[in-house]
Amino acid sequence: MTFRDDLDRACDWVDAYLGRVGDLPVAAQVQPGETRARLPSSPPERGEPFDALLRDLDEIVLPGLTHWNHPRFFAWFANTGSEPGILAELLIAALNVNNMTWLSSPAATELEVTVLDWLAQLLGLPRGWHGHIEDTASTATVAALAAARTLKPGGAVYASEQANFSVEKAARLVGLEYRSVPVDDTFRMRADFPIDDATAVVATVGTTGTTSVDPVPELARRCNDAGVWLHVDAAYAGAAAVCPELRWCMEGVENADSVVVNPHKWLFTPVDCSALWTRRPEAFHEAFALVPDYLAATEAAIDLKDYGPALGRRFRALKLWAVLRWYGGEGLRALIREHVRLAQLFASLVEGDPAWEVVAPHPFSTVCFRRRDGDNDAIARAATASGELFVATTKLRGQSVIRLAIGNAQTTEADIRRAWEVLRSCAAA
């Protein structure tokens, strides 16, 4: 068997998978330890053909996978491994570029910087900021807080009680105290907390729980007056800014110090790809630049290893480039608008049934709702166990609520209506 034969097989497998993923049970239907028990406990001594791997992928691994690329995957923040992203991942692996420094692969650095500038334009972000890609928003926030610490060491990090837990983790990692700020009745961070001892404030555009948008303009004003770094976590909802009518969510970001948006959440790019921009690249450089003898810097070039924690850097820019070129601004806007429409439709179905309620504003593609008199955790578990859809729960004001997050390019109105039917019948049962 030649590499070419195996490539054909792998491509056939991918094509068939994408064609049938919508018919598979969305969430894995296995118990802990079940997959491991079916895998050999030691590696093979002799090499095996690729076919054997594809067979085991189907027989052993696939039944234990949750299908994030399923159109009725609505848990956490649903996303899409889109066609251009999948094809680009193949090219990335073939090229196997490690984009540590400009010299380690010049075009990879320059493509990354260019693609981030393209994305900044699509999102209406300020031009001329430094942009680079991190693996995840978690890492991007660590990088931003490390940069903030160079300007004001030893202070606290303030973020909303609805902020993603990665913010607290990042504060812990860079050795800054973390303080949680209460939210108002629409789950937005209150802006009236004392700020003088802060090193950084992290505002969220699209919180993980409800997708609430913190008051960035007001926070930016206070941070700028107090000399405090403002980092904006727009990991999920930042993508909405491709649509002019949703761009309000990024208002004030032009006065922040850094902002992160995850193309691997709501911009149709396979995990992982997190875009980080800053107007203070020198603070990132101060936090991260080291020049070992074996990695000399190139004059007039930028070495992206100097702006974040990792030395080794995947060629993620290629997949973001592929996604932006395949869809174009027009295609991205159409998909985001469709997801928002579907979320509004789902909310109206919930609101049309007096036994249920929508529990938070839903400006994007995520709806938080609950059955008024039911065990919502049990309803979500039963709906997920049906294999028809996957929804997650969270707690808001001490109450369990169900979250339905739309982010897959293949999700249709029929999927949304089916999800509502399944949820209602699980609640009735």
Ligand SMILES: Cc1ncc(COP(=O)(O)O)c(C=O)c1O
């Ligand atoms: C608002 C928000 N910020 C940050 C993160 C962390 O993202 P990542 O998994 O890329 O670290 C999440 C994850 O869901 C999130 O919802």
